[in-house]
Amino acid sequence: MAAVGSSGAAEASDDTATAAAASGAGAVERLQQMSDALNRLQYEGTLVYLHGDQLAALRIAHHVDNGVSQESLLALNGPIRAVARTERGVTCVLPDAHPIMVERKGVTRKLFRNFDGALDHLDEHYLVHPLGSSRVAGRDSSVIGIIPRDRLRYGYRFYLDQATSLPLKIDLMDGEAQPIEQVMFTDITVLGESSAPVAVGPDSEEVVPVTPPAGWLLRQMPAGFDLVMYDQEAGSDPVSPMHHLLLSDGLASVSIYIEDGEASGLDGPARMGAANAVGARVDGHQVTVVGEVPAATVEAVLHGVHSATSTAQH
Amino acid sequence: MTHEQRQRLSAVADDAAGPGQAHTMLAEVEQSPALRGCWERYHLIGNVLRGEPINGEYRAIADRVRMVIEHERRPEVQGFVDHVRRWLARMDGRPGLLLPAYGGAAAAALALGIVSFGLIPQTDRGGSTTVGLASVDEPAPADDLSGLGLASLTDGAPRSRWQATSPALSSKLDRMLVGHRESASASGIKGFIPYAAVVGNGVR
Numbered sequence: 001m002a003a004v005g006s007s008g009a010a011e012a013s014d015d016t017a018t019a020a021a022a023s024g025a026g027a028v029e030r031l032q033q034m035s036d037a038l039n040r041l042q043y044e045g046t047l048v049y050l051h052g053d054q055l056a057a058l059r060i061a062h063h064v065d066n067g068v069s070q071e072s073l074l075a076l077n078g079p080i081r082a083v084a085r086t087e088r089g090v091t092c093v094l095p096d097a098h099p100i101m102v103e104r105k106g107v108t109r110k111l112f113r114n115f116d117g118a119l120d121h122l123d124e125h126y127l128v129h130p131l132g133s134s135r136v137a138g139r140d141s142s143v144i145g146i147i148p149r150d151r152l153r154y155g156y157r158f159y160l161d162q163a164t165s166l167p168l169k170i171d172l173m174d175g176e177a178q179p180i181e182q183v184m185f186t187d188i189t190v191l192g193e194s195s196a197p198v199a200v201g202p203d204s205e206e207v208v209p210v211t212p213p214a215g216w217l218l219r220q221m222p223a224g225f226d227l228v229m230y231d232q233e234a235g236s237d238p239v240s241p242m243h244h245l246l247l248s249d250g251l252a253s254v255s256i257y258i259e260d261g262e263a264s265g266l267d268g269p270a271r272m273g274a275a276n277a278v279g280a281r282v283d284g285h286q287v288t289v290v291g292e293v294p295a296a297t298v299e300a301v302l303h304g305v306h307s308a309t310s311t312a313q314h
Numbered sequence: 315m316t317h318e319q320r321q322r323l324s325a326v327a328d329d330a331a332g333p334g335q336a337h338t339m340l341a342e343v344e345q346s347p348a349l350r351g352c353w354e355r356y357h358l359i360g361n362v363l364r365g366e367p368i369n370g371e372y373r374a375i376a377d378r379v380r381m382v383i384e385h386e387r388r389p390e391v392q393g394f395v396d397h398v399r400r401w402l403a404r405m406d407g408r409p410g411l412l413l414p415a416y417g418g419a420a421a422a423a424l425a426l427g428i429v430s431f432g433l434i435p436q437t438d439r440g441g442s443t444t445v446g447l448a449s450v451d452e453p454a455p456a457d458d459l460s461g462l463g464l465a466s467l468t469d470g471a472p473r474s475r476w477q478a479t480s481p482a483l484s485s486k487l488d489r490m491l492v493g494h495r496e497s498a499s500a501s502g503i504k505g506f507i508p509y510a511a512v513v514g515n516g517v518r
Contacts, residue, residue: 038505047507049514056514062506071506073513081513085496085506092492092512094475100489102496170507183510229497246497255494266483270476273515277476277487290490292508 027128027144033165034158038062039069041164045137045188046076051181051273064194122250125149125224134159136168137185146251151175152222152297153252154274164190172274172292181274213243216258217306222297224249247291247301254291254301261285269295283307315348323349327356475515488512 047058057076062069068087075081079095085104092100122128131143141159148155155177159169168188172181210227212218218227229246240260247254259265265286266279277290278298287305289298319342325331326339343349476484495509 035505038507047510049510051511051515054515056510058510058513060507060510073506073509075513083492083509083513085509090492090496090509092488092509094485094488094513100492102489102493104496167504167507170504181511183507183514231497233493244493244497246494248498253494253498255490255497257490257493266479266487270479270483270487272476272487272491273511275491275511277490288487288490290487290494292511 027130028122030130030142030144030160030165031128031146031158034160034167037165038167040193041166042191042194043166043188044191046186047073048184048186049182050184054273057186063191067194125153125249126155126251131157133162134169136161137188139163139168139188141168147173147177148175150223151294152224152300153249153293154180156251159184161188166190175294212245213258215308216243217308218245218247218256218304219306220300220304221247222300225252225254225297225301228253252291252293254289254293254298256301256305257286257288257290258282258305259286259288269299271295278302283309315346315352319349320352323352324356327353 042063044059044061047060049056049058056078059074059076060072062071064070069085071083071085073083081094083090083092085091087104089101089103092102094100126149127145127147129145129147131145134141134143136159140162142162144158144160146156146158155173157169157171157173157179158167160166161168166188169182169184171179174180210230212227213230213232221227225247226249227245228248229244231244232241233244234241242260242263243256243258245256245258247256263286266277266288267281268278270277270279274292275290276293276295276298277288278295279286279288280302281287282305285307287302289302289305291298291301319339322331322335322339323343326336331339343353476487479487491512495512499505499508
């Protein structure tokens with residue numbers, strides 16, 4: 001048998017890389033099918049949420065009525081907690097708090113790096129790879145892994161129903177490949193597709209460049225996290241709106257909230273489940289960063305928020 | 315102890331007592347050390363007549379168990395007993411506890427099962443301790459679980475969802491997280507399911 005020279009080894013490496021790329025492309029396509037299924041299919045089921053010693057059972061439902069998607073989540077144990085989302089917005093009822101109502105954002109998917117046109121970008125920070133198959137809620141599923149290439153973001157394991165592409169289980173993984181947070185269907189009933197197509201948002205053929213609000217700069221954001229949305233919302237101060245900026249690497253996302261005036265807020269870090277938050281006063285304004293990313297990432301984002309006024313003075 | 319009591323006790327030991335007599339007799343045995351001694355002798359005599367082995371460890375076992383129970387009734391044990399009574403009282407649907415409608419029947423059945431099979435020491439009018447069934451006949455007193463390490467068992471106790479924040483700040487962060495989730499969900503990959511983390515947290 002002839003020895004394999006360096007050229008043979010290089011060819012083998014190329015073949016491996018090609019196979020991996022093809023496998024990744026197939027995995028990305030499966031994830032796109034998952035995204036479509038979540039929008040298109042009507043379903044009901046019971047979810048179990050697990051994070052540390054937090055265990056909750058939830059009832060989830062997704063219905064489409066005349067092309068309008070309606071979703072709901074209801075906690076089945078502990079204090080009453082619920083979330084409902086319609087075309088108008090999200091209403092959330094949590095323990096010991098006033099109901100939270102957030103308007104549905106008029107944002108199209110074209111403002112985001114979705115999977116259609118962002119395979120290269122996603123691959124820059126994640127390795128997308130099939131991880132075999134499993135059985136969840138009595139149904140066969142294909143497991144897709146999204147493995148982060150650094151510790152600035154979490155990884156994911158999606159267990160996709162082989163029949164419908166719905167995610168039957170989602171694991172959020174840390175840098176040590178340990179699950180931080182898990183959501184799993186224990187039972188699911190797929191009610192089929194709506195006869196009317198589901199609206200996915202306002203039509204937009206134009207990608208609008210997004211910039212920070214006047215007077216603010218974002219510098220040295222963590223690798224891959226680009227500004228993808230800016231909006232103004234009602235804040236604690238009834239006179240001044242609260243600036244809301246959204247950063248995303250195509251999968252993970254981080255929000256920056258900037259409040260004018262003397263609004264009080266978070267000073268230091270906080271955590272709930274896999275979500276991390278950090279807050280500080282920046283040039284007389286309350287800045288809060290929150291996202292489902294490691295604590296070091298929200299810290300890095302906060303440090304990159306600068307007031308143009310204070311920057312000009314230095 | 316009278317001659318009549320010894321005769322009735324002998325009848326019970328020989329399984330020859332009339333309806334209701336055994337229950338009455340056993341109640342008297344429970345209250346009288348003399349009758350308990352007589353009861354033991356009757357059984358020892360029966361063991362001997364039947365050629366059965368006799369184990370000295372079983373002598374006066376009722377008194378020994380009672381002494382152990384009294385010795386073991388430390389404050390924290392009694393505190394837990396009181397906690398269970400309050401827990402049972404709240405499971406009958408009284409205000410203060412949110413129960414899903416479909417779970418009310420299950421909770422009631424559980425409470426009945428605990429009451430039916432639970433044996434919690436009670437102090438009778440004579441001052442001695444007897445073992446009987448727990449009963450819930452009083453409204454649940456104000457909750458005071460400090461020092462028992464059982465506060466986490468209380469459903470609905472105020473608790474900040476975000477670690478290291480006050481409840482007021484936690485509410486503000488919740489609103490920010492919901493706004494963040496809604497903006498991020500427009501990317502569509504995970505849809506509505508990530509809201510499970512918003513709703514699922516804060517419960518043990």
